[in-house]
Amino acid sequence: MQSRRGFLGTAVGAGLIPLSLPSLARAADKPSEIRIDWATYNPVSMVLKQNGLLEKEFGKDGIGVRWVQSLGSNKALEFLNASSIDFGSTAGSAALLGRINGNPIKSVYVYSRPEWTALVTRKDTSISKIEDLKGKRVAVTRGTDPHIFLVRALQSVGLSEKDIVPVLLQHPDGKIALIRGDVDAWAGLDPMMAAAQIEDGARLFYRNKAANTYGILNASEDFLKKYPDLTKRVLGVYEDARKYCLGHYDDEKRVFMDVTKLPEAVVDIQLKERTELTFNRIGPEQRDTILQAGLALQQAGVIQASVDVKKTLDDLVDDRFVTAA
Amino acid sequence: MTIVAEGTTGEGSAATEQAAGTSWARLSRPALGLLLPVTLAVAWEIIVRMGFASGRLVPPPSVVFATFADLARSGDLQRDTLVTLGRVAAGFGFGVAAATILGAAAGYSPLIRRLLDPTLQALRAIPSIAWVPLFILWLGIFEASKVTLIAAGVFFPIYLGLMGAIQSVDRKLVEVGRAFRLSDIEMVYRILLPAVLPAYVISLRSGLGVGWMFVVAAEFMGASEGLGYLLIDGQQLGKPAEIVAAIVAFAIVGKASDWLIALAATPFLRWEDVVRQD
Numbered sequence: 001m002q003s004r005r006g007f008l009g010t011a012v013g014a015g016l017i018p019l020s021l022p023s024l025a026r027a028a029d030k031p032s033e034i035r036i037d038w039a040t041y042n043p044v045s046m047v048l049k050q051n052g053l054l055e056k057e058f059g060k061d062g063i064g065v066r067w068v069q070s071l072g073s074n075k076a077l078e079f080l081n082a083s084s085i086d087f088g089s090t091a092g093s094a095a096l097l098g099r100i101n102g103n104p105i106k107s108v109y110v111y112s113r114p115e116w117t118a119l120v121t122r123k124d125t126s127i128s129k130i131e132d133l134k135g136k137r138v139a140v141t142r143g144t145d146p147h148i149f150l151v152r153a154l155q156s157v158g159l160s161e162k163d164i165v166p167v168l169l170q171h172p173d174g175k176i177a178l179i180r181g182d183v184d185a186w187a188g189l190d191p192m193m194a195a196a197q198i199e200d201g202a203r204l205f206y207r208n209k210a211a212n213t214y215g216i217l218n219a220s221e222d223f224l225k226k227y228p229d230l231t232k233r234v235l236g237v238y239e240d241a242r243k244y245c246l247g248h249y250d251d252e253k254r255v256f257m258d259v260t261k262l263p264e265a266v267v268d269i270q271l272k273e274r275t276e277l278t279f280n281r282i283g284p285e286q287r288d289t290i291l292q293a294g295l296a297l298q299q300a301g302v303i304q305a306s307v308d309v310k311k312t313l314d315d316l317v318d319d320r321f322v323t324a325a
Numbered sequence: 326m327t328i329v330a331e332g333t334t335g336e337g338s339a340a341t342e343q344a345a346g347t348s349w350a351r352l353s354r355p356a357l358g359l360l361l362p363v364t365l366a367v368a369w370e371i372i373v374r375m376g377f378a379s380g381r382l383v384p385p386p387s388v389v390f391a392t393f394a395d396l397a398r399s400g401d402l403q404r405d406t407l408v409t410l411g412r413v414a415a416g417f418g419f420g421v422a423a424a425t426i427l428g429a430a431a432g433y434s435p436l437i438r439r440l441l442d443p444t445l446q447a448l449r450a451i452p453s454i455a456w457v458p459l460f461i462l463w464l465g466i467f468e469a470s471k472v473t474l475i476a477a478g479v480f481f482p483i484y485l486g487l488m489g490a491i492q493s494v495d496r497k498l499v500e501v502g503r504a505f506r507l508s509d510i511e512m513v514y515r516i517l518l519p520a521v522l523p524a525y526v527i528s529l530r531s532g533l534g535v536g537w538m539f540v541v542a543a544e545f546m547g548a549s550e551g552l553g554y555l556l557i558d559g560q561q562l563g564k565p566a567e568i569v570a571a572i573v574a575f576a577i578v579g580k581a582s583d584w585l586i587a588l589a590a591t592p593f594l595r596w597e598d599v600v601r602q603d
Contacts (some may be wrong), residue, residue, distance in 0.1 A: 074561040081382070081563050100500050101563045137549065142561035168557045169465070169547040177547060184464045 015194035031227065033064035034234065035085040036067065040191050040260055042215055043090040043252060043271055044111045048241045050255045057237050063230075064091050072171050072189065073098075076218070080105050086223040087234060091116075091145030092213035092286060093293035098143065099316045100294075100307055104221040106318040109235050110286060111216035117146040119153060119198060119206040120188040122178060127185055130157045130206050135183040137165045137172035146171070146187035149211050152296045160300060163245040172215075178202065191262055194269040213293050214279070214286050224318070231321045242277050281320045384566040385469040388571065392566040401555070406574055409540055409552040411472055412468070416475025416543075417536045421529065423476070424483035431484075432491025442488075444587070449481045454542055471543035478539035479532040486528025510541040519596055530583055541580040552578075 036054065038045040054065045068085050070076035075089030077098040088105075090098070095107050121127040127136065130153050140147050154160055169177055171189045178186040179200050188196065188204070196202035217238065224231055231286055245252040249272070257265050280284070294309040303309065366386045373380035380388065396402035427445070431438040456477060464470035494517055502516040544553020552571050559567030 077563050078560065098563050103563050104381070129520060139547070142558055144561075148575045149584065167547050167549050168554060168561060169466075173547060177466055180465065182547070202456070 002316070003284050007021070008117050012074065030063055030230070031086075031223075032087075033066050034058060034087070034230065035066045035068060036087040036223055036234070037068045037070040037079065037085050037089055039070045039072075039076070039089045040256075041072075041116055041189060042111050042115070042254055043275060044242050044245055044277065045089055046244055046259055047252055047255050048238065050259065051241070052233065053237050053241055057233060071319075072141050072144045074141055074322050075170075077105070077143060080118075080218060080220055083220060083222070086220055090199055090216055090218055090289040091148070092216040092282075093148045093297070094144050095212075096290055096294050096309070096316055097148070097297065097303070098218075098315060100309075101305055101311055102211060105218040105273050106221055106224055107216045107218050107282055107316050108224075108318055108321050109217040109238060110214050110279040110282055111217050111238065111277075113211040113212075113279050114190065114215055115207070115212050115272075115274040116190040116193070117149045117212055118188055118193065118204040118208075119150065119185055120178065120193055120202050121185045121205055122181070123203055125184055129204055130154060130159070133185055134159060135164065137173065137182070138168050139167045139169045139177045139183040139186040141171050141189075142166075142176065143268055144171070144189070145213055146189050148213070148293055148297060148302075149208070150187040151300045152293065153206055153208070153304055154297060155300050160301075185231060189271040191260060191266060192276060194266045194274075196262065198269065199265045210289070213289050214282075214289075216282065218285075224321075227317040228321070235321050239280060242280065255268050266288075281322045282317050287313060287317060362531075376459070377412065382565055384569055388537055388566050389569045392564075392570045393573065396555070396567070401424060402574065405552050405555050405571075408550045409544070410578060410582075412471050412543065412551065413475060413533075413536050413540050415468075416440070416540070417479050417533055419472065420476040420479025420532060421483055424480045424532070425487060428484040428487030429491065432488040434466050438488070445481075445484065446557075453478045453481075453539065457542065457546060466547040470546065471540070471548075474543045475536050475539045477589060478535045482535055483525075483528045483532040486531070487521065487525050489560045490524035490528075493524075494520045519593075523597060526586065528595065529590075530586055533583060533586060534579070537575065537582075538552070541575070 036045075038049045040046070049067050058065060068079060070079065070089060073090035073094035076085070076090045077094065079085040080088045081098070081103045081314075089111060092107065095105060104204065119130065119133075127133065133154065138150065140150055146260075151161060154163065167174075167177065167183050173190055173238065174183070174186045175188065175192040175196050177183045179196065179202070185205075186196075193202075193204070197204065217235075219231055226279060253267055253271055255266070256271060257264065260267070291310060291313055294303065294313060297303045298307065298309055337402060369380075369383070370385045370387060372378050373385040384392075394401070399497065412601050431441050431445075453474065456474065460470040460474055464473060498511075498516050498520055502512050507515060540551075541556070544551045548554040548557070552574050555571040555574075556568055559565065559571060
């Protein structure tokens with residue numbers, strides 16, 4: 001009986017926490033910790049984490065830093081949605097899709113301009129162009145840039161997701177399924193995509209750099225509203241790390257290799273050839289890229305016709321927190 | 326069944342009263358079971374409508390229902406439900422077949438039991454989800470590995486239930502059979518089978534429950550259709566209403582299949598002379 005009452009108490013308590021938490025947190029002028037994600041598709045975040053830059057910045061205020069790994073934009077958005085993290089790394093278009101689906105986030109910063117996705121197949125398949133995907137199994141993670149890239153690629157040749165057999169797998173599992181032969185193609189993501197190329201001879205049969213929608217850092221609206229100054233400082237530290245990476249490629253690469261244990265050739269492809277770190281503010285160019293992706297998704301039926309994509313994008317982007325570069 | 330006590334008041338009125346009582350009971354019993362979930366759902370709907378909670382992460386019933394209707398209209402819901410149902414049916418079929426043969430053999434023959442049971446018990450101790458990575462390596466991520474995983478999950482409760490039931494058949498019943506000089510076949514048909522059936526049906530039902538549990542795990546391995554696919558789609562795109570819709574579909578189909586087994590088994594369990602409280 002005791003244990004049952006304990007369980008009931010916990011259940012009731014867990015149900016009430018979401019209601020009472022905001023008011024509790026509002027009473028404090030600073031959070032006890034800042035929760036932020038790192039990801040292998042966001043090299044700057046790895047340098048931040050490995051070098052303890054945020055810990056140094058906020059340690060003096062007694063604010064801790066908790067790191068959470070995101071395996072894809074969808075995971076970062078999921079964590080943001082559940083208020084498990086305050087800052088999450090996604091693709092620009094993925095953040096837009098999340099916002100349309102009711103995720104209370106704001107896009108605040110550009111951490112990279114990558115060509116991180118392409119359509120990938122094994123070396124021994126007969127697939128050589130988008131049209132060949134018809135009726136084929138394609139591994140994809142919904143709600144991420146590779147998914148959006150795939151939808152747009154199919155759309156460009158008059159196909160849709162209905163013409164292929166999408167197999168929902170998180171990025172790393174998608175690569176394994178492709179190499180194993182469970183699927184015929186994969187909407188890939190670096191560094192797994194670069195690894196598949198180098199280690200397994202996988203082919204990138206469709207690339208389109210312009211359809212990659214920037215690496216975007218998002219913050220939960222709640223955090224922004226409560227701690228605008230802390231947000232500015234987080235982005236300031238991000239800026240330091242980004243600039244450091246620009247000047248110290250070998251250090252950046254070493255950190256990346258330490259964490260991912262990937263061979264140098266793979267890391268060079270991702271970091272040197274396919275990632276630009278020269279952007280920081282979500283400007284007109286970035287907005288336009290994300291808007292184009294959103295409009296294409298709407299045409300493809302992934303976003304409902306009733307949604308005002310342009311307005312949602314305006315609601316999503318908030319570039320006031322980036323201090324002048 | 327309190328009505329029975331009033332049987333003495335007069336035959337005619339008792340009969341009508343009993344009929345009225347039963348139909349009232351027939352209606353009120355499920356209604357009583359619905360009271361709690363319906364109250365909670367209505368309360369949540371009201372809380373969200375009045376703006377006390379956003380309902381973003383826990384969508385109110387109306388939103389879930391709308392999602393449900395949308396999915397049904399596009400045909401996705403029917404397709405996914407059928408696919409999942411097919412997987413469970415296949416896995417359950419294989420699991421039941423294997424468990425019935427091995428369970429019966431191990432229950433009937435001490436030799437087979439000594440030979441087989443220790444190994445199976447050892448395998449049973451492994452949480453079946455732990456097999457997932459191996460099944461993916463051996464069988465890939467599609468139907469073969471999904472059905473195998475479900476079958477593996479279904480196997481153990483049924484095997485254990487059937488073997489236990491056979492071993493615990495009442496000695497007195499068997500002796501009565503012997504006294505009537507029943508042949509071996511008659512013995513199985515008239516004594517053993519009826520004696521084993523109640524426990525077997527229970528183990529089938531718990532096996533089916535495990536089957537529904539495992540189909541979700543199986544569909545999490547990567548799927549292109551099925552209710553588990555719907556769940557993951559909702560998760561990856563951040564649509565809680567779709568996740569809840571998939572869960573509701575699971576609940577409905579799972580409960581319906583359990584009810585079907587119970588219904589199919591009723592004629593075979595008529596002989597049981599037990600206290601019924603429902």
